[in-house]
Amino acid sequence: MKRYMKNLVSTAAIGLVFGIVSCTGDLDVTPISPNIDTELNADGLFNKCYANFALAGNGGANGDCDIDGLDGGTTGFVRQLFNSNELTTDEAICGWGDDGVASFCYNSYNASHPMLKGFYYRLTTGISYCNRYLELIGDAEPTKRAEVRFLRAFQYYLLMDGWGNVPFTTKSLDKPVQYSRAQMFEWINNELAEIEPDLSEPKAKKSSDPGYGRVDRAACWLLQARMALNAEVYTGTAQWSQAKTYANKVMTSSYRLNTQGVGGWTAYQMLFMGDNGETDAAYEGIFPLLCDGLKTTSWGTSLFLMAGCFDNKMHANPKNLNATNGTDQNWGGNRARPDLIRKFFPDKSADVPQVASYDMYVAAGDDRALFDGIGRTLDNNDVSTFTSGYAVAKFTNFKTNGAAGSDATFPDADFFLMRVAEAYLTYAEADARLNGGKTSIDGTKAINDIRNRAHASTRSESASYSLSEICDEWSREFYFEGRRRTDLIRFGRYGGNNNYNWQWKGGDKAGRNFDSHLNIFAIPTEELTANSNLKQNPEY
Numbered sequence: 001m002k003r004y005m006k007n008l009v010s011t012a013a014i015g016l017v018f019g020i021v022s023c024t025g026d027l028d029v030t031p032i033s034p035n036i037d038t039e040l041n042a043d044g045l046f047n048k049c050y051a052n053f054a055l056a057g058n059g060g061a062n063g064d065c066d067i068d069g070l071d072g073g074t075t076g077f078v079r080q081l082f083n084s085n086e087l088t089t090d091e092a093i094c095g096w097g098d099d100g101v102a103s104f105c106y107n108s109y110n111a112s113h114p115m116l117k118g119f120y121y122r123l124t125t126g127i128s129y130c131n132r133y134l135e136l137i138g139d140a141e142p143t144k145r146a147e148v149r150f151l152r153a154f155q156y157y158l159l160m161d162g163w164g165n166v167p168f169t170t171k172s173l174d175k176p177v178q179y180s181r182a183q184m185f186e187w188i189n190n191e192l193a194e195i196e197p198d199l200s201e202p203k204a205k206k207s208s209d210p211g212y213g214r215v216d217r218a219a220c221w222l223l224q225a226r227m228a229l230n231a232e233v234y235t236g237t238a239q240w241s242q243a244k245t246y247a248n249k250v251m252t253s254s255y256r257l258n259t260q261g262v263g264g265w266t267a268y269q270m271l272f273m274g275d276n277g278e279t280d281a282a283y284e285g286i287f288p289l290l291c292d293g294l295k296t297t298s299w300g301t302s303l304f305l306m307a308g309c310f311d312n313k314m315h316a317n318p319k320n321l322n323a324t325n326g327t328d329q330n331w332g333g334n335r336a337r338p339d340l341i342r343k344f345f346p347d348k349s350a351d352v353p354q355v356a357s358y359d360m361y362v363a364a365g366d367d368r369a370l371f372d373g374i375g376r377t378l379d380n381n382d383v384s385t386f387t388s389g390y391a392v393a394k395f396t397n398f399k400t401n402g403a404a405g406s407d408a409t410f411p412d413a414d415f416f417l418m419r420v421a422e423a424y425l426t427y428a429e430a431d432a433r434l435n436g437g438k439t440s441i442d443g444t445k446a447i448n449d450i451r452n453r454a455h456a457s458t459r460s461e462s463a464s465y466s467l468s469e470i471c472d473e474w475s476r477e478f479y480f481e482g483r484r485r486t487d488l489i490r491f492g493r494y495g496g497n498n499n500y501n502w503q504w505k506g507g508d509k510a511g512r513n514f515d516s517h518l519n520i521f522a523i524p525t526e527e528l529t530a531n532s533n534l535k536q537n538p539e540y
Helices: 012-021 042-051 078-088 101-105 116-137 142-163 181-198 216-230 232-233 241-252 280-284 302-307 357-364 420-436 439-455 467-480 484-490 527-528
Strands: 091-093 167-170 177-179 284-290 333-335 415-419
Touching: 078 101, 078 142, 078 302, 078 357, 078 484, 078 527, 091 101, 091 116, 091 232, 116 142, 142 167, 142 181, 142 216, 181 232, 216 232, 216 284, 216 415, 216 420, 232 241, 232 484, 232 527, 241 420, 241 527, 280 284, 357 415, 420 439, 420 467, 467 484
Parallel strands: none
Antiparallel strands: 091 333, 167 177, 284 415
């Protein structure tokens, strides 16, 4: 049984949403009567702080959404994390006609982008929940208080990463002031350092263990490592040594890479399957967003990653050719750009196999190459056609023991928002940046550990990996997990005159440079109208 968050939508929790914030039609998040606030239930609000990452609102997949103006599935945290950080890069493209999809794919977003507004308000709403909980709980329950402060810091991190200069407040009823990126970076770092002693000791857990789904010190260390790895982008001053130190804390904790396959599935596949919380894959998940086909339903979390990447002609399970992804949903929209596929098949003089995903990773010599090429073209010649581009079969609701999911539509697969592999690649990249652009023995070993798990070729520890190779390794390990845009910016391969092109970059099929101001998103116009403390980011 998944003990945490799977039963969180209680009557008390349903009532508390409207006691914290009300979302008007223009997505302006405002507080309402403090008389209602006094009736809030602390436990329900604590759960709601976590639920904001996995659920659209309190009524299940088809119920009320916390963010008005877009449907619940579209405002889902994972869905917009994916859209903003994957569709904008060399990894993913989508042919749906939803307002905002094309401008993501062609890097032409602006202050009125509907999905960026949805993501922005998902984050600011979550911060409001955290602020209200912290006001309500006072100094009681220090561990829970530290967890909620972490959740708030994590959402502020995502705002800082995406929008740069963002509204900031720690009080639920105060009008936010604008913090620069450097100010926000300093506040988050200080907050993480302050809460670390009150967080639980790091302990890898399965869903049957108490506290599964809740963050502990390992999550704090990994966010500190991520902050330090990107410090030069955020503040102008590199922190490579700090990134390496915090990454090493995670690597030497009880959390670990999943390295043993089960039931014919590879160890890598197990990270994205319907029983990933019940198998040893769970020990890699530092911050899992919990999904249950019966109890926590959402169109915008794990289901989006499955259904959005499959059509009804695909099958990812060689033992069940009548099933596609383990659910009855196949929306056929998101698929790979050829640039992602070529990271596994770099020889452009050779054709990429047109085979199912369970044969593709064998051909690639890398368990992570979970692509379907049957009846597809490698190039995205027609963006509106799903078969124009290889499909991604990474996320499924199949279970290693062959059991069916708890529901035909909604999956049981948790989404690992933070996982141990990030620490290994952070360590290796920081090591290379401290050693003239190439890994030392320690950095090489960290990458070899990642590649060994995938049964990919490795190098002797006396050899090295270059920064360019590490950038590609980030993609091979984490494609479609909602982080590629950040990595490309850190490597100088996103906006600006860098000539690192991918198919349809900037709206040109051959790819073209786009302006560096697009490295951060525009603050939504409605937010500027509602809050005179805020100024728009440059060149929007």
